[in-house]
Amino acid sequence: MSVLNTTLKPFNATAYKDGKFVDLSDADVKGKWAVFFFYPADFTFVCPTELEDLADIYPTLQKMGVEVYSVSTDTHFCHKAWHDTSPAIGKINYYMVGDQNHALSNNFEVLREGVGLADRGTFVLDPQGEIQLLEITPEGVGRNAAELLRKIKALQYWVSHPGEVCPAKWEEGAETLAPSLDLVGKI
Amino acid sequence: MSVLNTTLKPFNATAYKDGKFVDLSDADVKGKWAVFFFYPADFTFVCPTELEDLADIYPTLQKMGVEVYSVSTDTHFCHKAWHDTSPAIGKINYYMVGDQNHALSNNFEVLREGVGLADRGTFVLDPQGEIQLLEITPEGVGRNAAELLRKIKALQYWVSHPGEVCPAKWEEGAETLAPSLDLVGKI
Amino acid sequence: MSVLNTTLKPFNATAYKDGKFVDLSDADVKGKWAVFFFYPADFTFVCPTELEDLADIYPTLQKMGVEVYSVSTDTHFCHKAWHDTSPAIGKINYYMVGDQNHALSNNFEVLREGVGLADRGTFVLDPQGEIQLLEITPEGVGRNAAELLRKIKALQYWVSHPGEVCPAKWEEGAETLAPSLDLVGKI
Amino acid sequence: MSVLNTTLKPFNATAYKDGKFVDLSDADVKGKWAVFFFYPADFTFVCPTELEDLADIYPTLQKMGVEVYSVSTDTHFCHKAWHDTSPAIGKINYYMVGDQNHALSNNFEVLREGVGLADRGTFVLDPQGEIQLLEITPEGVGRNAAELLRKIKALQYWVSHPGEVCPAKWEEGAETLAPSLDLVGKI
Amino acid sequence: MSVLNTTLKPFNATAYKDGKFVDLSDADVKGKWAVFFFYPADFTFVCPTELEDLADIYPTLQKMGVEVYSVSTDTHFCHKAWHDTSPAIGKINYYMVGDQNHALSNNFEVLREGVGLADRGTFVLDPQGEIQLLEITPEGVGRNAAELLRKIKALQYWVSHPGEVCPAKWEEGAETLAPSLDLVGKI
Amino acid sequence: MSVLNTTLKPFNATAYKDGKFVDLSDADVKGKWAVFFFYPADFTFVCPTELEDLADIYPTLQKMGVEVYSVSTDTHFCHKAWHDTSPAIGKINYYMVGDQNHALSNNFEVLREGVGLADRGTFVLDPQGEIQLLEITPEGVGRNAAELLRKIKALQYWVSHPGEVCPAKWEEGAETLAPSLDLVGKI
Amino acid sequence: MSVLNTTLKPFNATAYKDGKFVDLSDADVKGKWAVFFFYPADFTFVCPTELEDLADIYPTLQKMGVEVYSVSTDTHFCHKAWHDTSPAIGKINYYMVGDQNHALSNNFEVLREGVGLADRGTFVLDPQGEIQLLEITPEGVGRNAAELLRKIKALQYWVSHPGEVCPAKWEEGAETLAPSLDLVGKI
Amino acid sequence: MSVLNTTLKPFNATAYKDGKFVDLSDADVKGKWAVFFFYPADFTFVCPTELEDLADIYPTLQKMGVEVYSVSTDTHFCHKAWHDTSPAIGKINYYMVGDQNHALSNNFEVLREGVGLADRGTFVLDPQGEIQLLEITPEGVGRNAAELLRKIKALQYWVSHPGEVCPAKWEEGAETLAPSLDLVGKI
Amino acid sequence: MSVLNTTLKPFNATAYKDGKFVDLSDADVKGKWAVFFFYPADFTFVCPTELEDLADIYPTLQKMGVEVYSVSTDTHFCHKAWHDTSPAIGKINYYMVGDQNHALSNNFEVLREGVGLADRGTFVLDPQGEIQLLEITPEGVGRNAAELLRKIKALQYWVSHPGEVCPAKWEEGAETLAPSLDLVGKI
Amino acid sequence: MSVLNTTLKPFNATAYKDGKFVDLSDADVKGKWAVFFFYPADFTFVCPTELEDLADIYPTLQKMGVEVYSVSTDTHFCHKAWHDTSPAIGKINYYMVGDQNHALSNNFEVLREGVGLADRGTFVLDPQGEIQLLEITPEGVGRNAAELLRKIKALQYWVSHPGEVCPAKWEEGAETLAPSLDLVGKI
Numbered sequence A, B, C, D, E, F, G, H, I, J: 001m002s003v004l005n006t007t008l009k010p011f012n013a014t015a016y017k018d019g020k021f022v023d024l025s026d027a028d029v030k031g032k033w034a035v036f037f038f039y040p041a042d043f044t045f046v047c048p049t050e051l052e053d054l055a056d057i058y059p060t061l062q063k064m065g066v067e068v069y070s071v072s073t074d075t076h077f078c079h080k081a082w083h084d085t086s087p088a089i090g091k092i093n094y095y096m097v098g099d100q101n102h103a104l105s106n107n108f109e110v111l112r113e114g115v116g117l118a119d120r121g122t123f124v125l126d127p128q129g130e131i132q133l134l135e136i137t138p139e140g141v142g143r144n145a146a147e148l149l150r151k152i153k154a155l156q157y158w159v160s161h162p163g164e165v166c167p168a169k170w171e172e173g174a175e176t177l178a179p180s181l182d183l184v185g186k187i
Helices: A046-063 A076-085 A103-107 A145-160 B046-063 B076-085 B103-107 B145-160 C046-063 C076-085 C103-107 C145-160 D046-063 D076-085 D103-107 D145-160 E046-063 E076-085 E103-107 E145-160 F046-063 F076-085 F103-107 F145-160 G046-063 G076-085 G103-107 G145-160 H046-063 H076-085 H103-107 H145-160 I046-063 I076-085 I103-107 I145-160 J046-063 J076-085 J103-107 J145-160
Strands: A012-017 A020-025 A033-038 A066-072 A095-098 A120-125 A131-137 B012-017 B020-025 B033-038 B066-072 B095-098 B120-125 B131-137 C012-017 C020-025 C033-038 C066-072 C095-098 C120-125 C131-137 D012-017 D020-025 D033-038 D066-072 D095-098 D120-125 D131-137 E012-017 E020-025 E033-038 E066-072 E095-098 E120-125 E131-137 F012-017 F020-025 F033-038 F066-072 F095-098 F120-125 F131-137 G012-017 G020-025 G033-038 G066-072 G095-098 G120-125 G131-137 H012-017 H020-025 H033-038 H066-072 H095-098 H120-125 H131-137 I012-017 I020-025 I033-038 I066-072 I095-098 I120-125 I131-137 J012-017 J020-025 J033-038 J066-072 J095-098 J120-125 J131-137
Touching: A012 A076, A012 A103, A020 A095, A033 A046, A033 A103, A033 A145, A046 A066, A046 A145, A076 A095, A076 J076, A120 A145, A131 A145, B012 B076, B012 B103, B020 B095, B033 B046, B033 B103, B033 B145, B046 B066, B046 B145, B076 B095, B076 C076, B120 B145, B131 B145, C012 C076, C012 C103, C020 C095, C033 C046, C033 C103, C033 C145, C046 C066, C046 C145, C076 C095, C120 C145, C131 C145, D012 D076, D012 D103, D020 D095, D033 D046, D033 D103, D033 D145, D046 D066, D046 D145, D076 D095, D076 E076, D120 D145, D131 D145, E012 E076, E012 E103, E020 E095, E033 E046, E033 E103, E033 E145, E046 E066, E046 E145, E076 E095, E120 E145, E131 E145, F012 F076, F012 F103, F020 F095, F033 F046, F033 F103, F033 F145, F046 F066, F046 F145, F076 F095, F076 G076, F120 F145, F131 F145, G012 G076, G012 G103, G020 G095, G033 G046, G033 G103, G033 G145, G046 G066, G046 G145, G076 G095, G120 G145, G131 G145, H012 H076, H012 H103, H020 H095, H033 H046, H033 H103, H033 H145, H046 H066, H046 H145, H076 H095, H076 I076, H120 H145, H131 H145, I012 I076, I012 I103, I020 I095, I033 I046, I033 I103, I033 I145, I046 I066, I046 I145, I076 I095, I120 I145, I131 I145, J012 J076, J012 J103, J020 J095, J033 J046, J033 J103, J033 J145, J046 J066, J046 J145, J076 J095, J120 J145, J131 J145
Parallel strands: A033 A066, A066 A095, B033 B066, B066 B095, C033 C066, C066 C095, D033 D066, D066 D095, E033 E066, E066 E095, F033 F066, F066 F095, G033 G066, G066 G095, H033 H066, H066 H095, I033 I066, I066 I095, J033 J066, J066 J095
Antiparallel strands: A012 A020, A012 A095, A033 A120, A120 A131, A131 B131, B012 B020, B012 B095, B033 B120, B120 B131, C012 C020, C012 C095, C033 C120, C120 C131, C131 D131, D012 D020, D012 D095, D033 D120, D120 D131, E012 E020, E012 E095, E033 E120, E120 E131, E131 F131, F012 F020, F012 F095, F033 F120, F120 F131, G012 G020, G012 G095, G033 G120, G120 G131, G131 H131, H012 H020, H012 H095, H033 H120, H120 H131, I012 I020, I012 I095, I033 I120, I120 I131, I131 J131, J012 J020, J012 J095, J033 J120, J120 J131
């Protein structure tokens, strides 16, 4: 069965954000667009480049009404310690969620069975908490924040413009398509 | 549980390719890199722009040893008829697979329950038939073949260069990282 | 157990009719006599000759209060595209129902398991939605609309004339039989 | 699931044929084309007209290599007594099978639950014992032996001419179709 | 567990009686003494001699308030046809019940599994519908109506004379026994 | 399901016969014709008249190769004590079986549930140990040894004369019937 | 689990007492002290010596408010016949219960499985119907009524004198013990 | 089901005997006659009087080949401590078994559920380890070693004298009975 | 799952305390701090040294509001007898609980399966009856009351000083730690 | 059931030790005495004081043949990072095991359900991998390495000196006890 349009399951966790430990639940997440950005482990290698890349688009996403949650199976204590010691991680302003009880990694089905670490999985949720798009890459392949931004823009456009759809490689400002009976078999 | 590294399940289908109907099974797919490119339906709107975008990178993918299979729940008869009548679809040289029995859409978990149509899901498999990366977008958001190409290149690089990993937004020719104990907490 | 007198199960589908896409459910079907006419696939060979044959008797059936629904596991997009390009199919005025989710083919038990295509099955339902007669032929054997018309006429006669039955090869206007104790063992 | 191509189940019965009681099993039936012709009851009204209509085409069917078995839930004793006393039934030369244990009516799913009588169901089996076509009409609607003959001829033609199919209302000697890729979407 | 004193189960059937077809249910049977007289099949050999033997005592039984129901797995149509053609059967005035749905034969546990015919079983029921005595003989051994009459008379005597019992081979008018503590061990 | 032709189940019991206690099992019974003659209780009223009636035909049955076993849920001690004190019972030479463990009464399904006493049930078994005929009468109605003898004679005649059957109220020496196709519907 | 203090289960039976047959149930037993005295069978050997021994203390027990019930799997008819013919049994005035349906023997768990006879089991119940003491001996070992009387006297004493207990081999009138903390480890 | 003739279940325990701790299992018990003598608790009141009473007959039992095992849910440490401090218990020479794991009390079904103490239960086992007789008295009623001795003597006599049984209140040297057919109903 | 913070289960037991037998249940325990101190058996070797060691700190614990319950599977009778005879045990003033029904040993999961004795387990419960700390040592290793006292003091300090925690080997009066975000990674 | 003497379950993990990442399994642990020392989380407060306390006795334990494994649900990457940045943790030379897959915390039943952190649990295993003693304290109460050392010394002494046991608060060099029958009830 398709995972699209399934709803964020209940969870409770503690995150590190802006020098504080904050409690977080599914109720806090709903009501805004959200990006859940899973990665394997603190103090490793590909992860910080991805997290830094994501930090660069965070101000843009905030303006678009999109909140960002990075998640690994490390505790919020580790996130804080990493933030203190790593220059790249130190730039982060979004939520760094501690998933040491594996609840979120399990709910999004990115937990590597028997390993206790999450895949590189990105999930975009609408304000109703429903998954609208997703991407998963393996251990050794970093994601691309620019492409994520393109897709979120297309997603928000489509949702707010009934009767229009965004074609392949659509960029903000480009033309969209308006499906109609006349177009059947004509594209 | 993570879907990464799960193996292509057995299937039998008929595809349209280069003016012929050809039988296809999981055994035919294994042994090469493969892209499975699901879309909702023939004779619709976003789908042809995506399929044309994919057709543009097909020669490059072929040189990289990657075969391409587009899949919808339409029959191979429909694919042929669409190929005959649509200028965009007429350019396609890769396999257009008929999944009217829903086997592939079910195996890759992109079948919309009760609807009988597939999501926009892309899956890259290694020659062992294991899923290495994936992406799913909704009805109204087209994918981007250029980003797919970037990720497949990173994937092939990583697999063929043990001890190196590709950081965020890595492009062909850019630097990679070599994980080591000394790097722990240093990035 | 006999399938006669079993009732049409709930369904939802989209059909192509008279240049429009229309939604259709079991509630829309009940209340009139109905013919469900299954066939394997759009853009094939025997199917269009049967659909054309059926189109010829459609005006007569309409006068008799009988609606007609052709059904395959293709989408309504395909039906529209086929209607646009085939001279035979272009004549059709009845409902062409898209059963790409297999609901109707399953409900009438004509889905070829593992194939995803329907048999050539004809079902006549009374206004209560109960199956009154049926016929199934294989892939390579076309049906005969004239015989279907004969049987529907006999069926309507029998239902509206209590105490009379239509003997073998009865044609409209021919004599019927009135079962009685005296006839036992006399025919 | 489609009933076509399901195989004749094992059975044992006694039939009346040519003034004798003969034992009959599925093994006796296989190896030739066969028609199973179910009807509700001996000594009734529509049934004898159908059985007589069938008797008329029996010589032709025999020449085509097709054996005929009429079946009701009456005993072979009743069939014999009916044959002795009814002028119409007295003409019958094919097998009149006693199904008082309901085995055949159950196997072909034409037994009316709680009634103990069979529907008017016709089944044509190939020499492998697989159902190739079927027809069921209600209590008050007689079948038509001429149309049955037409369908059996088309069936035998199709089976013996690979690469050809019989279109709608095909009659012996008429043109057939040869499906090919070029015909897709052209009929 | 003993079958005595078990109650007639619900049933619906059609019987032939005095030139008419009449509907019959358990409710019709209760309220009077009843004999259910099962036999294998119409148009056979031992059966008519038994049915004729039973016909001879029918007037006496009627005077005693006992109704008679002969039952086979043939239809009421067959019973009527047999009654029309057989001199012995033509004498019958009691109910000839059609049990082609096997309900009664099953309820009284006289159906020969896999054969579809009933044993030669006689059951006498009191006006409450409870079985009071029974007898079963095989295919080749006819019953004896005189002995049945003797037992029904003894049964009615016993039921209507509390405190008396009918000894072995008791005939109407002979002495009965009155059980009492003094008789214990004295007979 | 019919009880005819079911086989004697294994049992072990002790019987009183000719002034001795003898052990008895199903193996001892098989190999000869056998009558199992159940009755409610020693030291009661109808029972001794039946047992005496049966004692009168015992010599004849012995000559016919038929052994006799009377059975109640009393012990063999009781049977012996009753035989010692009752003039009627003192005449008995056949086996008086103690069924205080209810095994035989249960196997023949004549045990009155919750009462611990057997019905008046007679069962005739062939040398293979299969039940061929049976009779059950209630508490207050004695059986008739003469009719039992008539039925056993008919049974033995039928079994030893293939192709012949004994009609209603047949007595030794009377005519039998030879079933044939020509007789169908003629009796 | 201990059987002491379990309660008499519901039962219905007929007993022989003082020349009469009387119905008996658990409701009749409760409200008084009771002895249930099981034995294997009437008309045997050890049993009558035990029953006579018990008969000798019956007047004493009656004065103590204790009723006596002897029980075997024989019927009340057998008990009556035995009482008539045996000098020892003829002396009995207590209840001789017929347990031919095995209910009591099963409830007290003294039924020999597969044999249908009871053990030599004695059970003393208080007026609440709870088992207070019990004894079981094998086939060949007779019980001792005097010891039973001793134990019932001790039991009644203990129940009616809270704070006192009867030591080993206590006889009526002998000293009892009064348990107290000071006695711990002192006896 | 009767508990007589059930076999000693496997167990392991430690006992105090003659100033030593000895291990004990079912294998040690089998091969001799045995008395298992359960009581509630060390350092209580009725128990020591019973244990002393039993100690008095222990030499006689030893001569008869009977071993004695007293059992409570106390440990062997408690038994030793009690033996050291109590004059009555100090006389004991038989096995004092520690059943603190409740195995024996459970196996003999004398454990008071939820209390953790055993009933006053005596069980006599033959050398095959099968229970031959038993007695259970409540908390406040002491047993009688003399009566136990009488029953064991009768039991050993019966077992060693086939064809003889010991009547009620039999004492060593008294007459026994020899059951025979002639005695049936004569005692 | 962690056993910490699980709640004391319901129980009923009798204890020896200050020369009296007192009933005790979970309701009596709750409302105060409590130590459950399990040991294998009365009258053994390590146990009395531990119980004496515990007796020494009992006055201090009482002042701290902590009640003490020693528990073994011996009865309260044994505890009383041991208290009477052992100089070390004679000093004890806390509750000595009899757990001969194994309820407490089972609830705290310290019962040695098949042995019927408890481990050397110490459990400290808060006034809500929740386990706050525990320790288990084997048969041959005695515990240390001083260390137990240290831990109970730390526990009470922590519970009554929110925001402070007691570091390793903390002794009463020593410094504690106050966890704060600034301390993360600084200790 | 008691947890003592249960065996270390299979596991696989990566540990940080002496500047290296090393793989570790149950097979590596067995063969030596072992301490598993669980704590909630890296970068927290009580934990480092305990780990430093343990580091102080590590050389002594190594001389005694005891290996030490500290375990939290953090990764080995975190352990390395903590070791790099914390002065207290930097002193550690024993194994710091990463249990991010929760396997060890689950096996030792110290995982806080729904929290994903371990309790402060210490487990001492013998070279056979069996748990010999354990201790668990809550979040806010630090353990005491000195007491742990005392208990391990007593444990090793007891195991290597059969016939001796270590009494309460035993310290190395102090007297032990030799259990014997004579000591029962004397301590």
